[in-house]
Amino acid sequence: MVEAIGRRRAICIMAAAAGLPLLPFAGSAEAGIEPVVWRGQALGAPATLILNIDDKVLARRLINRVVAEVARLESIFSLYKDGSTLRELNKVGALASPPFEMVALLEACRSVWDASGGAFDPTIQPLWMLYAQHFSSPGADPAGPERQALDAVLSRVGFDGVRFNRDRIAFARPEMALSFNGIAQGYVTDRIVDLLREAGMTSSLVNMGENRAIGAQADGRPWRIGLAEMETGSAPDTILEIVNKAVSTSSASGFHFDPAARFGHILDPRRGNVPPLYRRMSVIAPDATTADAMSTAFSLMKPEAIQSFLQLHPEIAVDMVAG
Template identity: 50%
Template sequence: MARIDRSRRRFLGLTAAVAGLALLPAAAAARAGLLHGWRGTALGADACLRLVHPDAAEARRLIGLCLAEVARLERVFSLYRGDSALVRLNRDGRLDDAPADLVRLMSEAAAFGRASGGRFDMTVQPLWSLHARHFARAGADPAGPAPAEIAAARRLVGFQAVEIGAGRIAFARPGMQVTLNGIAQGYITDRITELLRQEGLDDVLVDMGEIRAQGRRPDGRPWQVGLDGAAGIGPLALSGGAVATSAAAGTVFDPAGRFGHLIDPASGRPEAPWRSVSVAAPTATAADALSTALSVLPPGEAAGLLARHPGSTAFLTAADGGTTVMGTRVPG
């Protein structure tokens, strides 16, 4: 059973290292019959692939294609590679040769920004950087950055000030920066799933930071995905949908663990009313973005956001461990 770790770090390291990572042992694959797999590190998180295929050599070839695609997308979305398209955009404030994947994902991010009333905002990076710099200093005020600093950083936030066109992206205000960490893992999971579908595979489980399943296991049962931290919620059966989880405690800025990495653009501060949020949706991109937005959205507005995304269900876990379920249905 695949399991979502609610304390998993949520950032795009996008290591996708092939060296030292191999297919699961042949004996294990043989015991599983037609099931082949890979487990390693990708996108700064534990990652795995499960493929149902009658030919082990072909399965290895397909997994190699997937890892090459992850490496290609790293060069688009990474915040930590100096040559990535996103780093160049943040450095120069414009990109006249924007890759199609970046244009597509930033367009989707803007749509989720509108649907969430701005609670999902890809331009929140200046606030994230402010908190990271503040707590990296010796003797940092444990209360966080000063109100004036937060106000200055908030003036650089606003996805509406990003111009997105065919092959061109530009910021309206100097100093703006974008992060796609709340949606890119889901997007890459979707791209890998689509690649495998184009190669003729009907039965796969893809986890590139978020999870998407299609088809079934070799025994005919749906894939099973567990939700850590969601009290009273059993494994979800997935044969054509995705699941993503966000948790503020997954990455924290301060030694005391009071300031998580999920920042509310409305206040400029790390504020999350839920201990963790898992979302089941038709695509991993949607599940990823919705789990991020719901993590900082006031609880009274959660149902409205989910209503605008049919086929999505949220599992919202409070500090006391109780889990509230909202939405329409869990994709099967």
Template identity: 55%
Template sequence: MSWDGQALGASASMTVHHHDRAAAEMLVKQAVAEVARLERVFSLYRQDSALSELNRIGALAAPPPEFVAILERSRVVWELSGGAFDPTVQPLWTLLASHFGGADPDPAGPSQTRLHEALVLVGFGNVLFSKNRIAFARRGMALTLNGIAQGFITDRVVELLRDGGVTKSLIDIGEIRALGNRPDGRPWKVGVENAPGDKNPLTVLDVEDKAVATSSADGFRFDDASRFSHLIDPRSGRGAQLYRSVAVVAPDATMADAFSTAFSLLPPDAVRGIVANQPGLQVRLLENSASGRLVEFGRG
């Protein structure tokens, strides 16, 4: 059976294959409830979420275990990427939204003074966390989990379905994860952007027991000149410029999601170095150039 809905403000879907339709319907209901529960932990847009409370107060006692788990996974990618992936960029997002949402904004972006004030609040190393407490080391810091939470929720749904006996499913909660293969034994098919000039706009990837995440600055841009986007470089405050799109295939959706964000901000050589030490990681970088060169690393 299939389900379509919303999760973290994005379209979401599930295709679940189970020999017992009633059992499948119950599992889908449980999965939808789990998505709603985790939104109350990770959503930036719900004032009652654990994340919103942390950002308001600067500390969170007795945090949900999923919050601690996602911070642990975030720290791994933050370290591996040399800080390119950094969930503490939220002050930069707030600054850019305020600047470009105002009357007659300077197209060059915020002033250097305001940009510096926001940049000093960025740094995942200043997020202190344990199973008992999460706290910011500096007043004014804030987190966004938009670069990893969709993948994390996708993985939790897959775990729930697997525990319920499902062996074949395709889940899309903003990021895509395949559980097993299709009922006919073939891999699931996932389309990702192709290089400009190719006769087909999409390349179709064969996916089995893996996740796919994509990132592109076209997802949201603050300005018409495309210098500021939702893919914010925590080192400069500017938007990602290197690639038209990044696609990552990984063993789970959490890491695919986070790495697709990190790789959007890293040159190809740096991406190659990370992929070489991460089993099961595959990357497609579609360069933002006249040629639109496609660079690929990793093997399944």
């Protein structure tokens, strides 16, 4: 049986996660501002919004706008929501007049796919379904899918088979399918940050599946983000301090297809399931879209390849725990 998936990433949000200390709130109180906190869902993941704002009526209006925007973006990117744009594309294999947001996200996907040598690839969905269906079948072979089945599915994986522009999206090969699970939560987080900044917010912590800070806390101290291998962990193994940065974490322990926990959710689009290299991979970047995608890509890259990438991108940093 496939385990129920709660959240792809394993990150503890020190500001708001249940059971963890509300560390950033102390500074806000000292500054005379009582934070407004909203908790909900975004693309199936727990979401949290912390606003340092005196005007509670304006805060409520902003939260209502955030909720509406998240719902709108879910109707585009969700793999599971009936009638979503992504589900229609995967079903038909082509889409005319796609939403601007989907084209923008595909452009971001192409950039990370290129930069990671194919380690990040949103066409991974057929491979995910192969493992899910295999381990959901009675008497499933604990060694995983047969090599022949794996090779057949891998022939349908590859971002070079996605053709897109502002007028049309189409798959170049039959039975391809996209999943934005490795990037959409970061993109949604960035869109909410844009919305809040346009409304004049200067101090906020946004978590729509990934975390991004607007400014610092109300008293000028950095926001504090706790990192852990599992979201349900009782305490973080590392605490990051961020201002105007985003953080994303991927962990092989976040979800397994099989009861023996040999086959995890971080699948290599070039080879299929591979042994995890890291227990936790956290990426700090200027935006959540990049942090989200690179945390997945780095999870499949050797340390020397990660180091080479970071030398070319000094704006990005990594905090990882080896396997």
